[in-house]
Amino acid sequence: MKKYLVALTTVTVVGLSGVFLSDAVQAETIGEIQDERSSIKADLSDAEAKIADVLMELKELNDEIERVDEALVQNREMIATTEEDLTNTEEEVSLLEDEISELEEVIEIRFDILKGRVKSYQKSGGNIGFLDVLFGSASFGDFISRVTAVTKIADSDTRLMEKQEEDKAVLEEKQDKVMTKLTELKDMKSELEGMNALIIEQQEENEDKKKELKKKERNLLELKAELQVKDSNLAALEEQINRSVTTTESGTNSDGNLTQLSSKTSNKVSSKPVQRVSGNGNLNTAINVGYNHLGTPYVWAGKSPGGFDCSGFVSWAFAQGGYSIPSSTAGLQSTGTKVSYSNVQPGDLVFFNTYKTNGHVGIYVGNGNFIGAQNSTGVAVANMTSGYWKNHFAGHVRRVR
Known part of the structure; x- marks a missing residue:
């Protein structure tokens, strides 16, 4: 690789x-x-x-x-x-x-x-x-x-x-x-x-x-x-x-x-505050809206319910809650504030080192689980305390507030 x-x-x-x-x-x-x-x-x-x-x-x-x-x-x-x-x-x-x-x-x-x-x-x-x-x-x-x-x-x-x-x-x-x-x-x-x-x-x-x-x-x-x-x-x-x-x-x-x-076109993205935009919903909406779309297929660069990639899903979900955040893993890895995994809360973004550092992102929903557009299953809830996702999680967590 x-x-x-x-x-x-x-x-x-x-x-x-x-x-x-x-x-x-x-x-x-x-x-x-x-x-x-x-x-x-x-x-x-x-x-x-x-x-x-x-x-x-x-x-x-x-x-x-x-x-x-x-x-x-x-x-x-x-x-x-x-x-x-x-x-x-x-x-x-x-x-x-x-x-x-x-x-x-x-x-x-x-x-x-x-x-x-x-x-x-x-x-x-x-x-x-x-x-x-x-x-x-x-x-x-x-x-x-x-x-x-x-x-x-x-x-x-x-x-x-x-x-x-x-x-x-x-x-x-x-x-x-x-x-x-x-x-x-x-x-x-x-x-x-x-x-x-x-x-x-x-x-x-x-x-x-x-x-x-x-x-x-x-x-x-x-x-x-x-x-x-x-x-x-x-x-x-x-x-x-x-x-x-x-x-x-x-x-x-x-x-x-x-x-x-x-x-300026470098992959380096400086940490910046999250913009709150007008719209219905809140953080709970961003966390839960994906449950209505479980099984939606994974589509490269997809940003809508017709098909998502991982960062496109996260950006779309937070938009439903009234938040404007980037739709790429490069942009999301510096969004909001960094927190330790020991303090992770539902709604935090969790990153995984797949084909590159922070190559995959999802939304933490509690009890060691996160929701995201997974390559193999589409939109799904996965456990990050064992197996593949545990092995590829390096502790990078961002809080969008």
């Missing part, structure tokens, strides 16, 4: 000295600018392709994040259901333990009865025969009663022992089922918790990937914006060289000398 600025400076020096910039030099300079613009456009295409790839990756990653989030929700629902089943089963185990305890007491009582019966049977000789019942009877009625009693005792003992075995078998079967269910639920809960941890880990990894892709996207967008600004600046420089040469040629006499040129 420096060599192009040197070429432009040469145009001015040539005019002052009366020596023409040859067509060959002009063509070579413009040719170099066009070559660099072609290279920049190729870089722009590459950046746009990479942005498209990143956006596709982001879409796929967002789909994956959605699936993982859904899996996490389902898994947590399963864990909640399993925990509820576990609680119910543990209560069932507790009730079963109480039932087992009660049955064990009954079994113990039955066991004591059977033991008593056996002892009594052994004391009576170990065997009660039919004759013992017959001859021991005082009467036939007594005999019938004795036979019935013996039969009932034998049947009762048999039923007692069968019931004992049945109850034990039922309890053991129930206990086995409940304990098996409890073990299965505990295993399931453990497995679900492990799956939950893996899903959360995958969630965190996806979020990290998303942050990286977002950062990559921001960097590519900043690169694209920077390339677009460079291309616009080169186009402006190309136009400026063409105009300078045309002006130099049209302003010479037959001897090849400029008819009117003096040191």
